[in-house]
Amino acid sequence: MADLRNNFVGIKSPNPFWLASAPPTDKAYNVVRAFKAGWGGVVWKTLGEEGPPVVNVNGPRYGAIWGADRRLLGLNNIELITDRDLQTNLREMKQVKMDWPDRALIASIMVPCEEESWKAILPLVEETGADGIELNFGCPHGMSERGMGAAVGQVPEYIEMVVRWCKQYTRMPVITKLTPNITDIRKPARAAHAGGTDAVSLINTINSITGVDLDNFAPMPTIDGKGSHGGYCGPAVKPIAMNMVAEIARDPETHGLPISGIGGITTWRDAAEFMALGAGNVQVCTAAMTYGFKIVQEMIAGLENWMDEKGHRSLDDIIGRATPNVTDWQYLNLNYVAKAHIDQDACIKCGRCHIACEDTSHQAITNMVDGVRHFEVIEAECVGCNLCVNVCPVDNCITMEPLAAGAMDQRTGKPVSPIYANWTTHPNNPMAKVAAE
Amino acid sequence: MPEGQFKAGIAGGRLSPDQYAENFSDLHPPLDHHEALVESDRCYFCYDAPCMNACPTSIDIPLFIRQISTGNPIGSAKTIFDQNILGGMCARVCPTETLCEEVCVREVAEGKPVQIGRLQRYATDVAMAENRQFYPRATPTGKTVAVVGAGPAGLAAAHRLARHGHDVTILEARPKAGGLNEYGIAAYKSVDNFAQAEVDYVTAIGGIDIQNGKALGRDYQLSDLIRNYDAVFLGMGLGGVNALRAEGEDAGGVTNAVEFISELRQASDLSGLPVGRRVVVIGGGMTAIDAAVQSKLLGAEEVTVCYRRGQEHMNASEFEQDLAAANGVSIRHWLQPTRVLAEGGKVSGIELEYTALQGDKLAGTGETLTLVADQVFKAIGQSFVPAALNGSGASIDLQAGRIKVDSEGRTSLAKVWAGGDCIFGGEDLTVSAVAQGRDAAESINRSLTQG
Numbered sequence: 024m025a026d027l028r029n030n031f032v033g034i035k036s037p038n039p040f041w042l043a044s045a046p047p048t049d050k051a052y053n054v055v056r057a058f059k060a061g062w063g064g065v066v067w068k069t070l071g072e073e074g075p076p077v078v079n080v081n082g083p084r085y086g087a088i089w090g091a092d093r094r095l096l097g098l099n100n101i102e103l104i105t106d107r108d109l110q111t112n113l114r115e116m117k118q119v120k121m122d123w124p125d126r127a128l129i130a131s132i133m134v135p136c137e138e139e140s141w142k143a144i145l146p147l148v149e150e151t152g153a154d155g156i157e158l159n160f161g162c163p164h165g166m167s168e169r170g171m172g173a174a175v176g177q178v179p180e181y182i183e184m185v186v187r188w189c190k191q192y193t194r195m196p197v198i199t200k201l202t203p204n205i206t207d208i209r210k211p212a213r214a215a216h217a218g219g220t221d222a223v224s225l226i227n228t229i230n231s232i233t234g235v236d237l238d239n240f241a242p243m244p245t246i247d248g249k250g251s252h253g254g255y256c257g258p259a260v261k262p263i264a265m266n267m268v269a270e271i272a273r274d275p276e277t278h279g280l281p282i283s284g285i286g287g288i289t290t291w292r293d294a295a296e297f298m299a300l301g302a303g304n305v306q307v308c309t310a311a312m313t314y315g316f317k318i319v320q321e322m323i324a325g326l327e328n329w330m331d332e333k334g335h336r337s338l339d340d341i342i343g344r345a346t347p348n349v350t351d352w353q354y355l356n357l358n359y360v361a362k363a364h365i366d367q368d369a370c371i372k373c374g375r376c377h378i379a380c381e382d383t384s385h386q387a388i389t390n391m392v393d394g395v396r397h398f399e400v401i402e403a404e405c406v407g408c409n410l411c412v413n414v415c416p417v418d419n420c421i422t423m424e425p426l427a428a429g430a431m432d433q434r435t436g437k438p439v440s441p442i443y444a445n446w447t448t449h450p451n452n453p454m455a456k457v458a459a460e
Numbered sequence: 461m462p463e464g465q466f467k468a469g470i471a472g473g474r475l476s477p478d479q480y481a482e483n484f485s486d487l488h489p490p491l492d493h494h495e496a497l498v499e500s501d502r503c504y505f506c507y508d509a510p511c512m513n514a515c516p517t518s519i520d521i522p523l524f525i526r527q528i529s530t531g532n533p534i535g536s537a538k539t540i541f542d543q544n545i546l547g548g549m550c551a552r553v554c555p556t557e558t559l560c561e562e563v564c565v566r567e568v569a570e571g572k573p574v575q576i577g578r579l580q581r582y583a584t585d586v587a588m589a590e591n592r593q594f595y596p597r598a599t600p601t602g603k604t605v606a607v608v609g610a611g612p613a614g615l616a617a618a619h620r621l622a623r624h625g626h627d628v629t630i631l632e633a634r635p636k637a638g639g640l641n642e643y644g645i646a647a648y649k650s651v652d653n654f655a656q657a658e659v660d661y662v663t664a665i666g667g668i669d670i671q672n673g674k675a676l677g678r679d680y681q682l683s684d685l686i687r688n689y690d691a692v693f694l695g696m697g698l699g700g701v702n703a704l705r706a707e708g709e710d711a712g713g714v715t716n717a718v719e720f721i722s723e724l725r726q727a728s729d730l731s732g733l734p735v736g737r738r739v740v741v742i743g744g745g746m747t748a749i750d751a752a753v754q755s756k757l758l759g760a761e762e763v764t765v766c767y768r769r770g771q772e773h774m775n776a777s778e779f780e781q782d783l784a785a786a787n788g789v790s791i792r793h794w795l796q797p798t799r800v801l802a803e804g805g806k807v808s809g810i811e812l813e814y815t816a817l818q819g820d821k822l823a824g825t826g827e828t829l830t831l832v833a834d835q836v837f838k839a840i841g842q843s844f845v846p847a848a849l850n851g852s853g854a855s856i857d858l859q860a861g862r863i864k865v866d867s868e869g870r871t872s873l874a875k876v877w878a879g880g881d882c883i884f885g886g887e888d889l890t891v892s893a894v895a896q897g898r899d900a901a902e903s904i905n906r907s908l909t910q911g
Contacts, residue, residue, distance in 0.1 A: 092498060371566075371569040
């Protein structure tokens with residue numbers, strides 16, 4: 024039986040599934056329900072400074088986009104950090120940690136970018152027995168207008184400075200949460216690393232407008248006729264988040280820096296993918312907000328089952344296993360040739376592969392053969408682009424089959440070369456020519 | 461005295477008023493907004509969609525379903541009406557299980573097709589409830605067209621002709637327009653007087669004058685129409701009912717199923733509609749099933765459909781057969797009527813002979829069976845009655861007893877087109893009649909506007 028126990032920068036939890044700092048972790052009531060459901064840890068909803076708490080809007084806080092059958096694909100929010108009194112949160116955190124010693128409890132913190140503010144709050148948090156802190160440098164709305172959240176996360180120098188203060192004033196492990204609203208995620212990660220952070224977590228939410236009310240011409244969610252960008256999350260952001268995780272994992276300057284992966288994780292498979300790309304554990308929010316805490320049961324069982332099937336004994340066996348395979352485009356093997364193949368028994372003859380290829384790609388799929396509706400790949404035209412696979416409604420009906428070395432590529436009329444060759448040496452690459460001369 | 465279901469002979473009032481109401485409520489209740497959205501999401505928007513190709517009127521089904529899913533039911537209705545102005549009725553009565561839904565790729569994949577018929581009803585209901593008219597009439601052409609019969613073929617032809625700016629007069633023998641939509645469809649397939657609402661919707665385009673109580677051959681002749689109008693469209697359907705060719709079939713209680721269905725549709729009080737305690741229906745098509753199921757729903761204790769061939773030969777779709785079975789109708793195969801038994805001039809039973817295929821030919825085996833019955837419905841097909849047509853001068857060419865037309869619906873007579881059940885090669889479906897009426901109208905329009 025695979026061992027799912029997680030040790031993330033010394034913080035132990037029975038499984039790698041944490042709830043991210045967000046509405047589901049706003050108070051003891053929710054967190055206790057989450058622990059009862061089986062979550063390995065929680066990052067408590069972000070704490071602010073002592074004093075009057077922030078206030079939230081009293082209208083809609085969330086906007087969403089949906090797929091077929093109104094499945095929620097992407098969610099955005101304009102909620103701020105906790106709007107509860109600091110002492111109340113600290114008291115509840117302490118009690119929960121006492122009652123659930125085997126679970127991870129992390130305090131997310133966002134206070135003004137001043138040393139005194141951080142120096143003041145860290146001992147209070149430490150006193151709760153929390154296992155670590157997460158620096159919220161990510162929230163893209165509201166707090167960023169006040170110089171906190173993403174406003175810090177977008178300036179590497181600020182990140183480094185605050186991380187340094189935190190490492191100076193607390194013994195707790197420091198996880199720096201990064202905003203994706205930047206052009207190169209490696210810069211803030213390097214800054215956090217330079218400041219001495221124990222780990223980074225990412226991604227926080229993405230600036231977004233999820234819709235426009237076409238009756239009132241107002242962005243959604245709409246507050247009295249106006250809207251503000253919110254932070255986008257959910258399954259739709261997963262590819263963006265995974266790329267950023269991989270970028271940090273394979274950056275020589277930050278390689279080995281522990282990463283807590285966040286962004287659209289909904290199933291065990293999502294979690295396994297994040298971990299394979301280098302995440303030491305994962306944080307979940309939208310999936311829980313969509314379906315409730317019970318989903319962690321599917322995640323635990325699914326991850327265990329997959330690890331058992333593949334013979335992975337512990338999380339260390341899978342973490343970072345895909346990282347070395349993330350490379351730059353220029354290093355991809357241009358001699359690799361794959362062709363789409365349609366399983367005629369599985370094909371339901373919807374014709375979507377044909378029309379996608381015919382209208383928008385390479386005219387490489389038939390729609391009629393000998394007067395009969397029939398969808399088949401024309402290998403001489405197929406460039407192996409994979410679009411047909413992606414638009415097919417039937418799982419595994421169309422597959423990409425690599426051509427063996429030596430086999431004839433009917434499109435080029437040449438046999439497939441067994442030699443790895445990439446763009447850096449390709450004759451069409453002017454830079455390669457220069458190098459050759 | 462036995463009451464209700466067990467009342468002997470042909471009698472009404474077998475059920476409570478509530479039971480009548482329940483039994484004759486909508487067979488396929490409309491989808492509500494949520495159901496329509498969920499169902500529309502199931503459509504894959506196939507390329508060269510099989511459903512569309514299976515539809516006799518070639519409605520762009522993937523497009524209209526996509527329009528429902530994007531919150532545009534009005535646009536969806538227009539997509540439907542572009543091809544089939546009687547899309548509302550077709551949504552209710554089409555045997556979708558043998559047309560669009562049979563070939564839906566989700567039927568192939570999962571055995572659960574997208575419910576195309578019900579989605580079509582959803583969209584058309586929205587547009588009709590708002591009386592959204594999509595088609596302005598073209599500039600008047602001054603041309604006049606006579607349409608014989610206000611059934612699906614005639615209405616579809618009339619609407620298309622009116623769109624093109626021609627003035628249309630529909631001559632209808634019955635007191636109401638609608639044809640089989642009004643008189644020939646099981647009540648639970650078209651509730652709330654939908655057929656008349658649809659006639660009103662179709663004729664709201666303007667330029668269509670429906671004259672009821674005008675029968676061809678009785679009140680006017682084809683030659684009158686050819687003389688007085690620029691073109692004529694014949695869409696009079698089938699006026700005759702095939703005989704049983706069984707001894708004693710003129711006994712009391714032996715009735716044409718089409719008349720029973722028509723009376724039922726026109727009845728304002730179903731409890732007043734008499735039905736037998738033990739009913740036998742002879743036939744194997746939709747009419748047989750409609751008569752049988754409705755007999756049961758009216759409170760008959762025992763209803764048996766007898767068909768002279770096997771289940772695989774029945775014209776009634778599998779869905780219809782299942783519907784009959786679910787309503788307690790028993791269907792027996794390989795039986796043909798030989799003799800109607802009567803007591804005091806009223807039917808008391810029917811003698812049937814078992815049949816078998818001998819090579820390609822059906823033949824009696826000599827073995828007989830007698831079923832007790834106090835009512836027998838004949839539903840062994842309808843036939844075209846050409847007498848009215850050909851009693852008026854030039855005769856029109858027939859083929860296998862129906863009007864012969866070319867691919868555009870032109871008959872052998874100049875200026876005369878035809879469509880619907882009265883032509884040879886039709887499928888005896890509402891939706892086919894609509895397609896033929898529409899296409900003939902286009903042909904008429906081309907002819908009237910050329911030169």
